[in-house]
Amino acid sequence: MSPEEFNRVFRAQLPMISAYLARRVPFSDVEDLASDLFEVAWSKKAQIPEGFELPWLYKTARYLVSNFHRKQSGRNNVLARLTEPVAAPSAESLALADIELSDAFAGLNAAEREIISLWALEGLSNAEIAKVIEVSENAAAIKLTRAKQKLKNLLKPEKMQ
Amino acid sequence: MNEEFELRKRISDADPGRDAPELNQSVVARAALGKPGRQLGFRGLRVAVGSASVAVTAIALAITLPAVMTPAPLFTVASSSTGSERLSSSADSSAGMDESSMFWPGLSSYEYTPGSALSDETGSGQVYQGKLVGDPLEILKQLGVIFGIAGEPVRDEWSDENYPSYSITEANAYLNIYWSGTGSWSFSNWTDNQYGCSEDVTKKIDEEFVYCEPKPNPELIPPVQQLKAEAERLLDQMGIDFQSSSITISRDDWGAYAWLPYLTDGIETGLQTYLNWGMDGKLSYFSSHNVELVARGSFDTVSAVDAVSRVSEGRWYGSPPESFYRALDGGPTFDSSVSRASSTPVEETKDGSIDQPMPIEDPNQNYEPEIVKLTVDRSEATMLSVWDSAGNYWLVPGYVLFNDQGWFDSVISLEEGVIELPEPMVMLPMDVIREDPAVSEMVD
Numbered sequence: 001m002s003p004e005e006f007n008r009v010f011r012a013q014l015p016m017i018s019a020y021l022a023r024r025v026p027f028s029d030v031e032d033l034a035s036d037l038f039e040v041a042w043s044k045k046a047q048i049p050e051g052f053e054l055p056w057l058y059k060t061a062r063y064l065v066s067n068f069h070r071k072q073s074g075r076n077n078v079l080a081r082l083t084e085p086v087a088a089p090s091a092e093s094l095a096l097a098d099i100e101l102s103d104a105f106a107g108l109n110a111a112e113r114e115i116i117s118l119w120a121l122e123g124l125s126n127a128e129i130a131k132v133i134e135v136s137e138n139a140a141a142i143k144l145t146r147a148k149q150k151l152k153n154l155l156k157p158e159k160m161q
Numbered sequence: 162m163n164e165e166f167e168l169r170k171r172i173s174d175a176d177p178g179r180d181a182p183e184l185n186q187s188v189v190a191r192a193a194l195g196k197p198g199r200q201l202g203f204r205g206l207r208v209a210v211g212s213a214s215v216a217v218t219a220i221a222l223a224i225t226l227p228a229v230m231t232p233a234p235l236f237t238v239a240s241s242s243t244g245s246e247r248l249s250s251s252a253d254s255s256a257g258m259d260e261s262s263m264f265w266p267g268l269s270s271y272e273y274t275p276g277s278a279l280s281d282e283t284g285s286g287q288v289y290q291g292k293l294v295g296d297p298l299e300i301l302k303q304l305g306v307i308f309g310i311a312g313e314p315v316r317d318e319w320s321d322e323n324y325p326s327y328s329i330t331e332a333n334a335y336l337n338i339y340w341s342g343t344g345s346w347s348f349s350n351w352t353d354n355q356y357g358c359s360e361d362v363t364k365k366i367d368e369e370f371v372y373c374e375p376k377p378n379p380e381l382i383p384p385v386q387q388l389k390a391e392a393e394r395l396l397d398q399m400g401i402d403f404q405s406s407s408i409t410i411s412r413d414d415w416g417a418y419a420w421l422p423y424l425t426d427g428i429e430t431g432l433q434t435y436l437n438w439g440m441d442g443k444l445s446y447f448s449s450h451n452v453e454l455v456a457r458g459s460f461d462t463v464s465a466v467d468a469v470s471r472v473s474e475g476r477w478y479g480s481p482p483e484s485f486y487r488a489l490d491g492g493p494t495f496d497s498s499v500s501r502a503s504s505t506p507v508e509e510t511k512d513g514s515i516d517q518p519m520p521i522e523d524p525n526q527n528y529e530p531e532i533v534k535l536t537v538d539r540s541e542a543t544m545l546s547v548w549d550s551a552g553n554y555w556l557v558p559g560y561v562l563f564n565d566q567g568w569f570d571s572v573i574s575l576e577e578g579v580i581e582l583p584e585p586m587v588m589l590p591m592d593v594i595r596e597d598p599a600v601s602e603m604v605d
Contacts, residue, residue, distance in 0.1 A: 003190070003193035003194060006189070006192075006193045007189050007190050007193055010189045010192075011186050011189045011190075014184045014186060014188065014189065015181075015183075015184075017184070018178075018181040018182060018183065018184045019176075019178035019179075019181040020178065021178075021181070022177070022178040022180075022181035022182065023176070023177050023178035023181075027181070027182055030181065030182055030184070031182070031184060031185070031188065034184055034188050035188050035191065035192065038188055038189050038191075038192035038193075039192045040318050040319060041192065042192040042193050043318065044318055060318070060319060063317070063319035063326075064319055067319065067321060067323075067324050070323075070324055070341075070342075070552065089177055089178075093177035094172075094175040094177060097174060097175035097176075097177075098171065098174065098175040101171060101172065101175055102175075116172065117172075119169070120168070120169045120172035120173055121172060121173065121176050121178065130351070134335050134349055135349050135351055135445070135446070136333075136350075136351025136439065136445065137351070138351070138375060138439060138440055138441075139351060139416075139437075139439055139440075139445050139446070141374070141375045142375055142415040142416060142439070142440065145374050145375065145415065146415070148165075148168065151168065152164065152168065155168075
């Protein structure tokens with residue numbers, strides 16, 4: 001892939017990558033992480049499956065975001081109990097728009113918040129989510145189903161009793 | 162409009178990435194040309210100026226103060242949130258603030274008072290430092306044998322100097338290890354069969370999105386005792402320290418999972434080993450750690466009464482063993498703020514639909530937080546997991562402090578000076594951060 005071709009294919013993903021990163025890190029760090037991401041993409045361009053550039057970028061961005069948060073927080077809190085990389089928007093990030101949703105979101109663990117976000121915010125299908133979090137499509141679908149059910153219960157506990 | 166659609170729309174409406182910055186398109190071109198993409202922004206400038214100031218101060222102190230006057234702390238605790246998660250997005254305004262500042266998204270402020278039942282006795286406790294043992298590539302190879310993965314381990318492309326990571330990737334399996342902190346590793350396998358969709362929930366919920374809920378095959382999921390036996394066999398094979406009675410299995414129509422506390426020399430840490438079985442009843446995920454504890458000495462600890470005053474400071478936070486979270490109603494949560502949120506009753510709308518977002522009537526209004534007074538009526542001494550500023554793992558004495566509202570906080574009980582803490586968090590009311598600070602304020 002020539003630099004021109006790389007530029008053409010990946011430039012189209014910029015808005016989605018910007019939004020993905022902005023949901024997970026401070027806005028001021030978005031461009032730095034995007035730069036890192038596209039440098040990795042260029043170095044691994046031969047391994048990126050054609051037609052799946054965006055899920056591949058999300059998968060790699062997930063690791064970069066995960067490392068970013070490790071550096072920021074020293075994994076002193078939520079990530080302390082996680083062994084796999086997780087790049088989930090925080091519950092507080094939703095608070096300005098929807099406090100009740102934010103409260104319910106806080107009742108999910110980070111992996112659940114991540115998969116819900118990939119579904120609802122990134123708009124990915126089960127197959128695409130599976131590529132991002134590196135599990136089978138089957139496992140992604142199950143994880144998503146469980147997470148959605150838990151979120152619904154947190155949003156309206158009275159109805160589920 | 163069904164429930165799925167409403168849920169997805171509601172989350173989309175609250176999208177924290179809605180106002181994401183428009184990236185300069187040269188970000189892609191620079192990568193392809195091999196040119197460094199990073200530029201020194203405000204944050205970088207602040208860090209640079211701050212670092213320079215700290216360096217100058219440190220040199221001055223080194224010259225003027227004899228080293229023996231201040232015993233070196235064991236380690237510097239990594240900066241972290243105050244028990245609730247650090248804000249990580251929607252940060253266009255807060256990003257410009259000092260690292261130790263957070264905006265105040267909630268509407269409550271918590272004031273803690275020690276109850277009469279709390280002890281005022283001081284004590285002492287052992288401090289342990291996590292030590293990674295072995296060679297990560299060898300460990301991956303050994304795990305590969307157990308999980309049936311034959312590939313060669315490679316350094317990941319996202320690996321960096323501080324957080325090196327390695328992996329073995331096959332068409333249907335993945336094994337990776339982070340060689341920092343606790344040496345966490347995980348195995349994923351996706352050889353399970355393609356799933357069918359349950360007809361009753363397969364709906365086209367909008368023009369471009371089809372939701373498929375997997376059709377379960379519960380007859381493929383082994384019974385709990387069989388799953389537990391498989392977990393124990395694998396744990397034995399890997400040499401992971403465990404107690405059979407501490408393995409918890411959860412099984413439903415779509416699969417099963419098991420978790421147990423990660424022990425080193427019989428000491429329960431805040432870490433976990435986790436296993437998952439997929440819809441075909443086969444092991445689909447396994448994660449654990451590779452860390453040993455080295456005793457670094459016994460140190461004096463403060464009383465439970467004195468520890469209460471540390472809760473609001475935030476920087477004394479450490480992660481307690483998972484068993485404390487599981488003891489709470491509703492299963493595990495990830496920090497005390499979750500319990501705070503879930504303890505708040507949620508009002509149901511008259512038509513039973515999902516509540517609509519709460520409107521913010523006046524963005525310029527000053528929000529006065531509600532003061533919530535809490536009494537800590539019980540404490541339990543335990544070991545807490547802490548990460549230092551270099552990413553290393555430590556296990557230190559602490560207290561879990563249970564309050565009269567039904568949730569708890571966990572704080573380190575070591576006396577002042579044993580470890581170095583990050584700067585205290587400063588909670589700022591919303592209106593303070595809406596206006597971007599001037600450059601001169603940011604670099605001061």
